[in-house]
Amino acid sequence: MAALTRKRNNESPVSMRESFVLVLASCLTVCGTAIDTITIGRPVQDNETIVSSGQTFKLGFFSPANTSNRYVGIMYNIPGTTVIWVANRDKPVKDSTGILTIAEDGDLVILNGERETIWSSNVSKSVASSSAKLLDTGNLVLTDNSDGSTMWESFQIPTDSLVPKMRLSAGAKEKLQLTSWRSPSDPSIGDFSAGFHLFRPPQFFVWENNVPCWRSGPWSGNTFIGIPGMSSAYQSRLDLVEDNSGSTYFTYNSVNNPALFYYSLNSSGCLQAKVSIGKGDWSVTWSSLESQCDIYGKCGPFGSCNRLQSPICTCLQGFKPRDEEEWNRGHWSGGCIRKELLKCERNQSSSTDAKEDGFVRLPNMKVPDFLVLVVISEEACGSSCLKNCSCTAYAYYKGIGCMHWSGNLIDVQHFSYDGADLYVRVPYSELDKKKDTKAVTAVIVVAASLFIAVSLYFCWKRWAKHKGKDQDDQVSLFEPTYNVENMVNKTGDRAKLGELPLYTYETLAKATDNFEPCNELGKGGFGQVYKGKLLDGQEIAVKRLSNTSGQGIEEFMNEVVVISKLQHRNLVRLIGCCAEREEKMLVYEYMPNKSLDFHLFDSDKPSVLDWKKRVTIVDGIGRGLLYLHRDSRLKIIHRDLKASNILLDKELRPKISDFGLARIFGGNEDQANTRRVVGTYGYIAPEYAMEGMFSEKSDVYSFGVLLLEIVTGRRNSNFYYHENELSLLGYAWKLWNEKEAVKLIDAAIFVPGIEKEVLRYVHAGLLCVQEFAKDRPDISAVLSMLNSETSNLPLPKLPAYTRRLGSSVSDSSSQRVDSINNVTVTIVEGR
Structure with a gap:
């Protein structure tokens, strides 16, 4: 101890007391984790x-x-x-x-x-x-x-997150709910809350200022029947508990590791389930707002929402729009009314000979809100409803029992699977129509079956005739091959591929550790992307297309052929491809900094993109687009430009990716028309969504949306959860006209002195998203605007999808199947 108090090397003497404090502090530092x-x-x-x-x-x-x-x-x-x-x-x-x-x-x-x-x-x-x-x-x-x-x-006193062992309740003695943050930068209580409504049976709600904005459907004892796939997709077990004190509450336990799974209510009102994928990153495994149909009462009374249809709202059978003109414009909140009165609603003197009402069965439905439980058997459920003129629908579900509805049917949704059978009361005339339809359907089915049988017979005969030919020339009717070599040899596309390597399935499986989940870089509607390393040490990204993906063999071959011909520093480089064992895979150069949307919209992480980096990213995207439109030997329209398709290399330089939907134009071709509209909600130009017309101005529109997202750090496709405006475009237009556009600047990048430059970018963005394609500048003009401080820019006109501001929040989606999670979607039949 004497050594500690001895003066050495001109240092001040250290007292015994100070030494003890230092030792204690050192111990606390080492042992602090305990x-x-x-x-x-x-x-x-x-x-x-x-x-x-x-x-x-x-x-x-x-x-x-x-x-x-x-x-x-x-x-x-x-x-x-x-x-x-x-x-x-x-x-x-x-x-x-x-x-x-x-x-x-x-x-x-x-x-x-x-x-x-x-x-x-x-x-x-x-x-x-x-x-x-x-x-x-x-x-x-x-x-x-x-x-x-x-x-x-x-x-x-929960805040915005629900972890295992926690409980939420809505009883008289105890009310425990989640409450959102005000914003990603402000944890004070926001506008959204989430919790249970304990009327029998219980339902889970998300409210905005006490008004429902999402509903789970009723609790069956194991699942909420308004959430498809809950029994298999969820990584947690929910339990409804009634304790000895009379309190009723929900709690949950994670099936696997409870430390790696939790729910959170974000500041946009979206309830999400998150699972840790390591290194502090979280993957969203479920979201309450996966489509516009998840918004409470989206289609109004007696309207049904189907995310796979366009338009997404239709009236239930036996009903018609309350206001036909408004409905056709995509204003669905007014809902539907009956085409014809029920028998029990008519004047009795004129209905003595009328036939009885009945029910039409609607399978796979999210049942309406405001149900009433009736304690009767399944057999008596329908007859009991029929005897009561005010009963408009019924359903029976195991674990819940008989459910009746009276009055309006609100928040109805059609699922592709799960849900319940909903029986809606209609006049007898609607039942006749249904019977006629069944008869016609039966005739069609029989005729089609005969046609298929005859066709298969002749196909079999032809196959037998050529059985002795070389195996490579045989085509199995039931086991189609996707081998790239076979495809290009048969279609003559081998020359188009140039020297593009064709990898075997075994090579890519070994490079990705047999597609180990920990190597997954991301996923979407197309499938998964995995990080891998080839035997020579080269790092790669393998895009493995799902068999259920909307991107089929046509899109796969399109991307292979298109991108293999392109060379530009702002386009992602395709290294090779593989199509074996009914797998379709594309091999790209590895981008260590993931995609632009990861950095722009992830509120849980501090942004690494300051204004200078964002300017570089905008310039790189613009130059890549200019190459596609003007400078390459092929004039290419990308058709799916969005934040998730912009990848960032280790220096955060942008590279445009995903050319599965791209179209090559001829030398004198400026625009084209299609009946198969493809793209992503929030980025599709109006002329493309409404009429199927696309051109380089369609890409300019997408670039404008992307430009405003980069300035604001906010996603256009779900902006309506933050503001009363229809979209980010509408909000930007409003602030521009009020000379308040400086409010658009992302707080994460704001430093004094950048206002003038940022406002020029906002100005250029608004010019790109104008409603009519002829008013938008081409990409070379946009780049000139962004890089010139002296040029006087023309005044922008009204942006697309903003003529209906103040109406239903989803006006812009009336012609589209939309995707909250930013996955590319296909719209069948552009008009």
């Missing part, structure tokens, strides 16, 4: 954390993205900041002087630098000694040390 309890003598300073005993959760101060405010939160103990609970969400500490400690009266409190109480657990009783422990469930529990009783726990 501390899970807060006491009067052991508070949590701003730069400290406590960690639960199983190392699953930690508690400490944090700052959300784009703000220096400090909050106390419970977080997953993994890289990054994944917050599941916030204490002082409405009153932040403004600097790093905050402290979380136990007060003299036993309360858990947050103090600022002036030792003012910012937040308190507000325990009613005063105790001599208490302590707060962070459990491995993520629950922070305040305990009276004298008797071991629980005084307070964080699970009693």
Whole structure:
């Protein structure tokens, strides 16, 4: 110890007391991860954390993205900041002087630098000694040390996240709901809440200012029947519990690792299930708002929503639009009315000979809201409804029983699978139509069956005749081959492929560790993308198209042929392809920084894209598009330009990818027409969506949407959850006209002095998204606008899809099948 107090190398002497403090601090630093309890003598300073005993959760101060405010939160103990609970969400500490400690009266409190109480657990009783422990469930529990009783726990005041063992309830004694953050940078209570409505049977809701905006459908005892695939797709088990005190609540446990799965209600009102994929990254496995049909009451009374149809809203059988003109314009909120009165509603003197009403069966339905349970058998469910003139529909579901509806049928949706059989009451005339339809259908089926049988016979004869030919020339009727060599040899496309390598399935399987999930870079409607490494050490990205993907062999070959001919620094490079064992795979150069949407729209991570980087990205995308439209020997229209199709290399340089939907134009060809409209919700030009017409101006429109998204950091396709405007375009147009466009700048990139340059980018973006294609500049003119500080830009005209601002939020989707998760969609039959 004497050595510690000896002066050496001109240093000040260190006292024994100071030495002890240093040793203690060193010990606490080394052993800090084992501390899970807060006491009067052991508070949590701003730069400290406590960690639960199983190392699953930690508690400490944090700052959300784009703000220096400090909050106390419970977080997953993994890289990054994944917050599941916030204490002082409405009153932040403004600097790093905050402290979380136990007060003299036993309360858990947050103090600022002036030792003012910012937040308190507000325990009613005063105790001599208490302590707060962070459990491995993520629950922070305040305990009276004298008797071991629980005084307070964080699970009693949920914020925006639901973790295993937590509970939500809506009983008279206890009401526990999730409440969203105000914004990704502000954890104060937002406009959205989520919880259970415990009328029998219970349903889960998301409300916006107490108005429903999403509904789960009724609880069957195992699943919510308004969520397709819940029984198989969910990684958790939900339970409805009634305890001895009379409280009723829902809780859940993860099937696999409870530490790696949780639910969160984001600031846009979307409830999401998230699973950890390692290194602090989370994958969204389910979302409450996967399409426009998930919005509560989307199609109005007696309307049914089907995400796979265009338009998505139709009237139930026996009903017609309340206002035909408004309905055809995509304003569906008014709903539908009966075409003809029911027998029991007519004047009795004129209906003595009328036939009885009946029911039409609608399979795979999300049943309407406002159901009434009737305790009767399945056999009696329908007859009981028929006897009651006010009963408009019924359904019977195992685990729930007989459900009746009276009055309007609201929030009805048709699923491709799951759901319930809904029986809707209609006049007898509608039943006759249904019977006639069945008869016609039966005749068609019989005729078609005969035709198929005859065709198969002649095909078999032809196959038998050529049986002795070489095996490569045989084509199996029932086992089609997708071998690339066979395809290109038969179609004459071998010359188009040039020297593009054709990889075997075994090569790509070995490169990706047999497509190991941990190597998955991303996924979408097309399938999955995996990181891999070839035997020579080259890193690759393998796009493995799903058999259920809308991108078939035509799109696969299109991308192979198109991109193999293109060489530009802002286009992703196709290395090779594979089509064996009914697999279709494309091999690209590996992009270590993922896609642009990952960095723009992921509110859980601090943005690495400052304004200078975003300018470089915009310029790179524009130059890649200019090459496609003007500078390459092939004039190519991409048709699916969006943030998720812009990949970033290790220097964050952009590269345009995914040419499965691209079209090659002839030398004198400026536009084309198609009856198969393809693209992604939020990026499709109006002339393409409405009439099937596309040109380079269609790509310019998509570029304009992308430009506004890069400036604002907000996604156009689900912007309506943030504002009352129809889209980001409508909001930008509104602020532009109010000379408030500076409000569009993403808070993550704002620094004084960039306003003028950003406003020029907004101006150019609005010129690109004008409603009529002839008014939009070409991409070379856009690049000139962005790179010139002196040019006077023309005034923009009204953007597309904004003529109907103030009406239903989904006007822009009236001609499209849309996709909240930004997956490419195909619209059958553009008009």
